[in-house]
Amino acid sequence: MTITDTPASTRSEASALDLGPATHLSCRECSATTELGPYYACLECFGPLEVAYDFGDVTREKIESGPISIWRYKDLLPVPRNVTEVPNTEPGFTPLLKADNLARELGMKALWVKNDAANPTHSFKDRVVAVALAAARELGFSVLACPSTGNLANAVAAAAARAGIRSFVFIPSNLEQQKIVTSAVYDTTLVAVDGNYDDVNRLASELAGQYEDWAFVNVNVRPYYAEGSKTLGFETAEQLGWRLPEQVVIPVASGAQLVKVDKAFRELTELGLVAGGGPAVFGAQASGCSPVAAAYKAGHDVVRPVRPDTVAKSLAIGNPADGPYVLDVTRRTGGAVEDVTDDDVIDGIRLLARTEGIFGETAAGVTVAVLAKLLREGKLDPDAETVIFNTGEGLKTLDAVTPVVGPAGTIAPTTEAFRALVPEAEN
């Protein structure tokens, strides 16, 4: 499992690995190539590695005849060709809902919500974990692990249970009881660590170096893991009838999701599966953790780390690994990165729920509120076809709205009492 410096072509020919169309790993900074393996940092420059492919012939018809899950795109992912034959949580192909009510309120012409709360553990993390697990097995790992504060922990614990393999999930010891339960129920080995998420993350990196059978999904198999987010882009295009939207708004935590969705759109275009140019890509952050938005607004190419303080905990990454790439994508496509206050986040959750019957987590509130702010500021075209991503489930962040919603009142069980409470109800 050490990185050699032989040419990529030699390496992939020498390999007996089946990772589908993946041919090698490529450094996102210096473009040096590395053979497929459990590598995540370039030996030349320590830059992040990314999967490179030779896709061959991929057609709409072949995709459409596949399963109703992310595996319909397996020919575009770094996973074994028989991936559907191994038990997995079968995430993806979540609904793309036309959001006419929300569009009307915001003065927009055509808006859709990609609703990833429909995934097995109700966040987009099921996608990336499923791809990471499939690649990890092929790479010879026998244990799945991660540091996490919530959605990722749920997804790893559930995916490992379904696959019948052992898992270890590392969390900060001060995590909410609710998030502990929703991981521990899958019988993962849950380890509470005295410290903050940075401490947990550092411990995970150290353990990844010592336990060589362990795949830490977001550490040593991260290049494969991150590719899973492409499926959000593939599905959006297919569900629009093999078209790309004109604008997309995507929440930014590490930034990997936004970058990979853009990559998906470009791959579909290059393969001739969709026509025309890609959308303007907009990033959404909470003001309490908005290092990428700050860099965007300041015109910087680098992202200065911050200490997160926001209700949107699933987006609270103060030092986002893909931050610079988010800046590249949003600037190249004519998008932007914007941020909103925690009050706006709560309003965003409620607006989406009230207009479309979708109860998203705090990250969804960020996305909806940023959409509204971009429209107010004239940075997003209200007449262009727009897709926003709801990446998680409101049931996991109930505390955010608990103080502000509730019953109209409490009454005795009589029709008279009801009429007194709601006199305007018609009969």
Add this chain to the structure above:
Amino acid sequence: MTITDTPASTRSEASALDLGPATHLSCRECSATTELGPYYACLECFGPLEVAYDFGDVTREKIESGPISIWRYKDLLPVPRNVTEVPNTEPGFTPLLKADNLARELGMKALWVKNDAANPTHSFKDRVVAVALAAARELGFSVLACPSTGNLANAVAAAAARAGIRSFVFIPSNLEQQKIVTSAVYDTTLVAVDGNYDDVNRLASELAGQYEDWAFVNVNVRPYYAEGSKTLGFETAEQLGWRLPEQVVIPVASGAQLVKVDKAFRELTELGLVAGGGPAVFGAQASGCSPVAAAYKAGHDVVRPVRPDTVAKSLAIGNPADGPYVLDVTRRTGGAVEDVTDDDVIDGIRLLARTEGIFGETAAGVTVAVLAKLLREGKLDPDAETVIFNTGEGLKTLDAVTPVVGPAGTIAPTTEAFRALVPEAEN
């Protein structure tokens, strides 16, 4: 909106209603017919009414070319032909997962889990509410309402929001804060009623008689509402490759779901869409609310009401409307009705999560535990193809497992501390 006694044929010809293949309502007790309308009780005998159809030509191909939701079966449901053109939550076509790990633990040959937690508000109630709403609009109602203690409240509030119509949800005032939030967030008019669920239900029936624009989904449009559960049966058959399983285990609250799934299997058989006989149908109850299991075991045809006391609150209906029909179906098909203790329910939730990565609500724990009990007692064939239904999401009943799952331990952020906690971890 009064029921007349003219023949059904005359009534449906006179009607301008488009409820798809539905032709009239038929009394489940005396078979007297009633025209399509907002009627739920037979004028002749006060028995419950049920929708009757003339299906015409329905093919597998036509269904398979439909949307990935319950609406692919619209030609088998009492809904307008243009139902997909009106904004709705698009529930259904949830995953049918092969459960090899669970099968192995239980000594079974072939087991599947139909996972309805993937629905928009994460329970099967999204199905019945979507059908009720579509029919209610066609019947001229302009407001959606229900009495509920949880899943139904979520589903009604979300469906009304998405459809852009007003809703009223009536709940007992002592309901858990969590269940209040998950309905109120959709901006429904939530009315807390001082009293138990029976009091709330009685108030709803009184209001249904006074507010003639209001469709109480489980009261005055119940015949249409209940038909929505057929889609669980349709999907199971299609997802098995247009075959029926040999055994199904279904949780029993009112009993309507079990009865309608059996009806779905019979309709598919009559239409020639599947071959062979239907499965043995087994009902699952919690011992703390098991009036149907008690009647089954005693050999009775009637169900004696009980006062519920169980952790499985979504199944806690002490006087189940469809109880006698559940007895009919289970006896006719060679099934049974069984019940399990609350401790068994918790074990069932954990078993399903640990083996398949599916975190079901307490009702799922009931179903899994009943499956295990039936196998132990030799009442269910371990070699026959079996499907069990997970009808809701564990995130909604966290309290049930919170006392019994948690971290392996809390450690300092060092690899040494980890090794001391989990010495058997390999490296």
